[in-house]
Amino acid sequence: MGGVVGKVESPKKVLTAETKLEAKMVEVMQKRASLGSHMRSFDSIILKFPKIDESLRTCKSIFERFDEDSNGVIDQEEMKRCFQKLEISFSDEEIEDFFKACDINEDMGIKYNEFIVLLCLVYLLKDDQTALHAKLRMRMPNLEATFETLVDAFVFLDKNKDGYVSKSEMVEAINETTSGERSSGRIAMKRFEEMDWDKNGMVNFKEFLFAFTRWVGIDELEDEE
Numbered sequence: 001m002g003g004v005v006g007k008v009e010s011p012k013k014v015l016t017a018e019t020k021l022e023a024k025m026v027e028v029m030q031k032r033a034s035l036g037s038h039m040r041s042f043d044s045i046i047l048k049f050p051k052i053d054e055s056l057r058t059c060k061s062i063f064e065r066f067d068e069d070s071n072g073v074i075d076q077e078e079m080k081r082c083f084q085k086l087e088i089s090f091s092d093e094e095i096e097d098f099f100k101a102c103d104i105n106e107d108m109g110i111k112y113n114e115f116i117v118l119l120c121l122v123y124l125l126k127d128d129q130t131a132l133h134a135k136l137r138m139r140m141p142n143l144e145a146t147f148e149t150l151v152d153a154f155v156f157l158d159k160n161k162d163g164y165v166s167k168s169e170m171v172e173a174i175n176e177t178t179s180g181e182r183s184s185g186r187i188a189m190k191r192f193e194e195m196d197w198d199k200n201g202m203v204n205f206k207e208f209l210f211a212f213t214r215w216v217g218i219d220e221l222e223d224e225e
Helices: 020-034 041-048 049-057 059-064 076-085 092-102 112-125 129-139 145-156 167-175 185-195 206-213 218-224
Strands: none
Touching: 020 092, 020 112, 020 145, 041 059, 041 145, 049 145, 049 206, 059 076, 059 112, 059 206, 076 092, 076 185, 092 112, 112 145, 112 218, 145 167, 145 206, 167 185, 185 206
C-alpha cells in the first residue's frame, strides 16, 4: 500500500462569484452538495468515463444542426436560435451570460466541447427544471443521466459543500478509493491544474466540466476533424 498523501494545510480561499451566472451556479451546486454524492472514490468517477464519453458524443449531431454556417462554432445569434428550437426561454442578458461563460477561449464562438458545457449549465440552472428536462430528454435521450453523473462527481470532490473544489479537497478525493489504496499527490495536483482554468486556486463547476470533456477525449474528437 502506498504512502498517504498529506492534505494541503493552507486555509481555503473565500471567493466571490464574478457574474450572476456564476453566483447562481455556485448556489445550485451548494444545494446539490447538501444532498450528498453517490460516488465513493475518484476511481468510481474514472470508471464512468467510457459511458459518459459515449453519451456526450451523441451531442455532435445536435451541435452540427445548430452550427448553421458549418464553420465549426456556434455564434451568439445561432445560440439564440438554438434555444428557440429547443423551446428553452432565456432573456437576451441570460443568453449573453451563457455565451460569455462557455466561450472560454474568448474567440466569439462556441466550439463542440463548449457546447456540451453550455447544455449542462442550462440543464443545471434553468428555473423551470421539469419542463426543461422533459424537452432535453425528448431531443437528447440519455443526456439527463450523464449530466446528473457529472453533478454527482463534482459534489463528491466538493468536500465542504461550498460550490468550489480546492487543492486540498482534490488530494483528499484522489486518496479515497474503495480498496483503501492511496494515489500519489502528483496525480491529484495534475488533475487539479487541468481543472483550474483561471489559475485562482479554486475550481467551479464550469471549469470542472471543461476539464471533464478533455478527460474523456472530446477535445481529441475535435482535433481529428
